[in-house]
Amino acid sequence: MRNRIIPLIRKETLHIIRDPRSLYLALGLPIVLLILFGYAITFDVKNIPTAVVDQDNSVLSRDLISRIASSNYFDLLYLLNTHSGTDRLLDEGRVKIILSIPSFFSRDISRKQDTPVQVLVDGSDNNTAQIAISYVSGILQLFSSNIIMEKLNKDGPMPIEGIPPINVEPRLWYNPDLKSTNFIIPGLIAVVMMVIAAMMTSLTIAREWEIGTMEQLIATPARPHEIIIGKLTPYYFLGLLQTSFVILIGTFLFKVPLRGNILFLFCVSSLFLACGLGIGLFISTVTKSQQLAFMMSVIFTLLPSFLLSGFIFPVSSMPQIVRFFTYLVPAKYFLVVLRGIFLKGIGLNILWPEVVSLFLFASLIILACAKRMKLNLE
Amino acid sequence: MNSIEVENLTKRFGRFTAVDGTSFSVKKGEIFGFLGPNGAGKSTTIRMLCGILRPTSGTAVVGGYRIDAQPEKIKKIIGYVSQKFTLYQDLTVEENIDFYGGIHGLSPSIKNERKKWVMKMAGLKGRENSLTKKLSGGWKQRLSLGCAILHQPDILFLDEPTASVDPVSRRDFWDLIYNLSEEGTTVFVTSHYMDEVERCHRIAIIFSGKIIALGSPRALKSEFTKKVDSTLEDVFISAIERERKNEK
Numbered sequence: 181m182r183n184r185i186i187p188l189i190r191k192e193t194l195h196i197i198r199d200p201r202s203l204y205l206a207l208g209l210p211i212v213l214l215i216l217f218g219y220a221i222t223f224d225v226k227n228i229p230t231a232v233v234d235q236d237n238s239v240l241s242r243d244l245i246s247r248i249a250s251s252n253y254f255d256l257l258y259l260l261n262t263h264s265g266t267d268r269l270l271d272e273g274r275v276k277i278i279l280s281i282p283s284f285f286s287r288d289i290s291r292k293q294d295t296p297v298q299v300l301v302d303g304s305d306n307n308t309a310q311i312a313i314s315y316v317s318g319i320l321q322l323f324s325s326n327i328i329m330e331k332l333n334k335d336g337p338m339p340i341e342g343i344p345p346i347n348v349e350p351r352l353w354y355n356p357d358l359k360s361t362n363f364i365i366p367g368l369i370a371v372v373m374m375v376i377a378a379m380m381t382s383l384t385i386a387r388e389w390e391i392g393t394m395e396q397l398i399a400t401p402a403r404p405h406e407i408i409i410g411k412l413t414p415y416y417f418l419g420l421l422q423t424s425f426v427i428l429i430g431t432f433l434f435k436v437p438l439r440g441n442i443l444f445l446f447c448v449s450s451l452f453l454a455c456g457l458g459i460g461l462f463i464s465t466v467t468k469s470q471q472l473a474f475m476m477s478v479i480f481t482l483l484p485s486f487l488l489s490g491f492i493f494p495v496s497s498m499p500q501i502v503r504f505f506t507y508l509v510p511a512k513y514f515l516v517v518l519r520g521i522f523l524k525g526i527g528l529n530i531l532w533p534e535v536v537s538l539f540l541f542a543s544l545i546i547l548a549c550a551k552r553m554k555l556n557l558e
Numbered sequence: 559m560n561s562i563e564v565e566n567l568t569k570r571f572g573r574f575t576a577v578d579g580t581s582f583s584v585k586k587g588e589i590f591g592f593l594g595p596n597g598a599g600k601s602t603t604i605r606m607l608c609g610i611l612r613p614t615s616g617t618a619v620v621g622g623y624r625i626d627a628q629p630e631k632i633k634k635i636i637g638y639v640s641q642k643f644t645l646y647q648d649l650t651v652e653e654n655i656d657f658y659g660g661i662h663g664l665s666p667s668i669k670n671e672r673k674k675w676v677m678k679m680a681g682l683k684g685r686e687n688s689l690t691k692k693l694s695g696g697w698k699q700r701l702s703l704g705c706a707i708l709h710q711p712d713i714l715f716l717d718e719p720t721a722s723v724d725p726v727s728r729r730d731f732w733d734l735i736y737n738l739s740e741e742g743t744t745v746f747v748t749s750h751y752m753d754e755v756e757r758c759h760r761i762a763i764i765f766s767g768k769i770i771a772l773g774s775p776r777a778l779k780s781e782f783t784k785k786v787d788s789t790l791e792d793v794f795i796s797a798i799e800r801e802r803k804n805e806k
Binding site: 184186187188190191194195198199391392393395396397398399400401402403 | 605608609610630633634636638640641642643644645646647648649653656657658659660661662663
C-alpha cells in the first residue's frame with residue numbers, strides 16, 4: 181500500500197501557492213489586523229481635552245492650573261474666567277472635562293477652610309471619564325497635601341521632621357510603564373491566529389464540496405483520515421509561518437518585550453494552532469457552503485476569542501455562568517501563556533495547566549471530527 | 559458474468575424518493591446506458607453504485623463487493639467521472655494526473671507509463687504544464703476521463719460525460735469508450751441525449767426513480783413503437799406514456 185497522504189499534501193500546497201487570496205488571508209490579513217488593532221485599541225488615556233474656569237485668578241489657582249497643564253494627561257485648550265458658554269464646550273465635545281475654581285478659592289485656603297473645586301466630566305465615554313476623574317483627584321490631592329504640609333511646617337505645633345512619613349512606593353512588575361500595547365498585542369496574536377486557522381481550514385474543505393472535487397475525491401480509495409491529514413498539514417505549516425510574522429511584528433513594531441523562551445512559545449503556538457485547525461475542521465463537518473463556513477468561523481472563533489478569553493474583559497469579573505463558557509475557549513489558555521512568556525518570562529513549570537488544557541482541547545476536537553467526518557454525500 | 563447486480567435499490571431524501579426499488583444487472587465489458595430526464599434518479603443511482611451514497615434500502619454488488627458493506631473495496635476497482643467538471647482547475651494537466659495517480663497508489667514507473675498513455679489519448683501532448691482551467695471543454699473532458707482510468711479500473715461510471723462538449727469531441731469520446739469496452743472494461747453511462755445512448759449495448763430508461771424500460775436499443779424500438787425508422791425518442795415517449803397509464 182503506497183502512501184496517499186503525500187500526493188494530498190502536495191496538491192493542497194499547490195492550491196495555496198496558486199491562490200493569492202489564501203496567502204493573503206493567511207499572511208497578509210493577520211499583519212493588517214495586528215497593525216490596525218494594535219494602534220486603534222489602547223486603554224491609555226492621554227491628552228484629554230480640558231477647559232479650566234478660573235474665577236479666582238490668584239497665585240494659588242494659577243499654581244493648580246499649571247500642574248494640570250503640565251501633566252501629560254490633560255490638554256488645556258480653554259482657560260476662561262466665567263462659566264458662560266462652558267456647557268457648549270461639553271455639548272459639542274470640544275472638551276471632555278471642565279475644572280472650575282471658585283472665586284473664593286485662595287481666600288478659603290488662607291482661612292484654613294475647606295474649598296470646593298468643581299469637576300465637570302463628559303460621562304458619555306465612561307472609561308475615559310473614570311480615568312480623567314482619578315487623574316484630577318490625584319493632582320488635587322497632591323496639591324492640597326502640599327498646602328497642608330506647608331502650613332504645618334510654617335506654624336505647626338511640632339517640627340514636622342520628627343514624624344516618619346509613610347510613602348507608598350508602587351513597583352509595577354512585568355509592565356512597568358503600564359503600556360497597554362504590552363497587554364493588547366499578545367491578546368491580538370491569539371485572536372488572529374485562532375480566526376485565521378479555523379477560517380482557512382473550514383473554507384478549503386467547503387470549497388472542495390462546492391466545486392465538486394470532494395465528490396471525486398471521496399470516490400477514490402483515499403480514507404477520511406488521509407484526506408484530513410493531507411488538508412491540515414500545509415495549513416499547519418502556513419500557520420506556523422504566520423505565527424512567526426505576528427511575533428516579529430509584536431516585538432519589533434510594538435516593542436512588546438519577549439522575555440521567555442521562544443522555542444517554548446512556538447511549541448505552545450503549535451498546540452493552539454491545532455485547536456484552531458480542529459475547530460475549522462469541525463465547522464466543515466457541519467456545513468458544505470463556503471459562506472456559512474466563513475460566518476461560523478467568525479461566530480465560533482472571533483467573538484469568543486475577543487470577549488470570553490480575558491483579552492478585553494477579565495474572566496474573574498464575569499458572571500458564574502459566563503465564566504463556565506470561557507473554559508471552552510482555547511484563546512483563554514493561550515492568552516495566559518502568551519502574556520506569561522512575553523511579559524513575565526515564565527515557562528512550563530508555571531504554565532503547565534494551560535498547556536495541558538490546550539492539548540486536551542486539540543485532541544478532543546480532532547477526535548470528534550474524525551468521528552463525525554463521514555466521507556459520503558449526506 | 560455480471561459486473562453490477564442491483565437489487566431493489568431505493569434512496570429517499572426525506573419524503574422524496576429519488577430511486578424507487580430499481581433492479582438490473584450489467585455484464586462485464588458491457589456499455590450500459592442510463593437514460594432519463596433531469597431529476598429521474600440517474601446521478602443518485604451512480605453515486606450509490608460508487609459507494610459514496612448509502613442506499614435507504616436494497617443493495618447492489620459492484621465488482622463482487624456489496625456497496626453497503628465494502629465501499630472501500632469498490633473505490634479501488636472503479637473509475638468515476640461526476641457530472642460537474644471536477645479536476646483541479648488551478649493545477650496543471652500533469653499535476654492533476656500525478657495527483658490521481660498518487661491517490662490510487664500507482665508506482666512511479668506505472669504512473670509514468672499511464673501518464674504518457676493519457677496524454678496521448680487526450681491529445682494533450684505538449685500541454686503538460688498548462689493550467690487545467692485554460693483547456694477547452696473537449697480537452698478537459700478527455701482529461702477527466704484519463705484521470706478516472708489511470709488505475710485501469712474494471713468498471714467505469716460516467717455521469718453525463720458529454721454534457722458540455724462539441725460533436726466532434728463527443729465522437730472521439732465514444733470511440734474511446736468502445737475501445738475500453740473491447741478491452742473488458744464495464745462502462746455505466748448516464749445521459750439525456752437520445753442519439754448518444756443509441757451507441758450503448760443496452761439501455762435502461764429511468765423515470766421518477768423507476769426503470770420503465772430495459773433492453774438493447776433495437777429491442778426497445780420494436781417493443782415500444784411500430785414505426786420502421788423509429789428513434790429512441792419515440793421509445794422514450796411511449797415508455798413514459800405507458801407508465802402514466804399504469805399508474806392510473
